[in-house]
Amino acid sequence: MSTAKAYLTVRGIDIDVVYKDIKNLHIGVYPPMGRVRVAAPERFDDDQVRLAVIQRLSWIRRQREQLRSAARQSEREMVTGESHYLWGVRRRLKVVERPGRAHFEIDGERLVLYVPTDTQAEKRRGYLDKWYRDQLRQAIPVLVAKWEQELGVTVPKWTIRRMKTKWGSCNRETRHIWFNVELAKKDPKCLEYIVVHEMTHYFERHHGERFITLMDQHMSDWRERRKELNGAPLSHETWVGA
Known part of the structure; x- marks a missing residue:
């Protein structure tokens, strides 16, 4: 069976499209981030797929909201024994209650939280969120500097934030880039x-053929990276909601 792929954006939602030798169009919404994938007949073009997605937007948004609701319901209690991920590695949490400043440390395969006694779960989650942001603040400048040189552009500003449905975002006019704090888990x-x-959006706003060509040119394995990113090692164990 022959297949062709496209990458569209419809009403702010990124859509993965696969054209196949099939009769009917199928739309799926997948965890953990609500990724939307369309399997379309080969006779369809991008405009027909875009129209089909627009017609199902209400359903797509409901599915994404259900995924986010499930994520919120699975907020961690931040107690010893829970699993949390850092840079794709699963670590067991150990909570040590003692006076002094709350902070995290890596101890072998464990993630250790030192925290004052009787600190509530919500506050512990806040400490974890801040720690993840600190990890990203150390990693992002190195990567940005590398790709500024590779692509011949500069990134004037970037920000870490918690986003509901995207791993990243870019304002082409200001060149401001946002990164999802959840990336520290991957x-x-x-x-x-x-x-x-x-950064490729600096050159091309949409996810069409030119965008794909640029990605292929500069990062030949980007599809594999994207597949791993949108996979589910986070699942309900570590996804703490948006």
């Missing part, structure tokens, strides 16, 4: 993919 090569993806 393999570093996934973070690098997002850096390159968002």
Whole structure:
């Protein structure tokens, strides 16, 4: 069976499209981030796929909201024994209650949280969020500097934020790039993919053929990185909501 792929954006939603030798169009929404994938007949063109997605937008948005609701329901209690990921590696949490400043440390295969006694779960999650942001603040400048040189552009500003449905975002006018804090849980090569993806938007706004050609030119394995990024090693164990 022959297949062809496209990458569209419809009403702010990124769509992976696969054209196949099939009779009917199928739309799927997948965890953890609500990725939308369309399997379309080969006789369809991008405009027909875009129209089909627009007609199903209400359903797509409901599915994405259900995924986000499930994620919120699975917020971690931040107690000893829970699993959390850092840079794609699963680590067991150990909580040590003692006076002094709350902070995280890596101890072998464990993630250790030192925290004052009786600190509530919500506050512990806040400490974890801040720690993840600190990890990204150390990693992102190195990657940005590397790809500024590779692509011949500069990134004047970037920000880490918690986003509901995207791993990254870019304002082409201001060249401001945003990174999802959840990227600290993924393999570093996934973070690098997002850096390159968002910087490529400096050259091309949409996810059409030119964008794909540029990505192929500068990061030949970007599809594999994207697949790993959108996979589910986070699942309900570590996804803490948006």
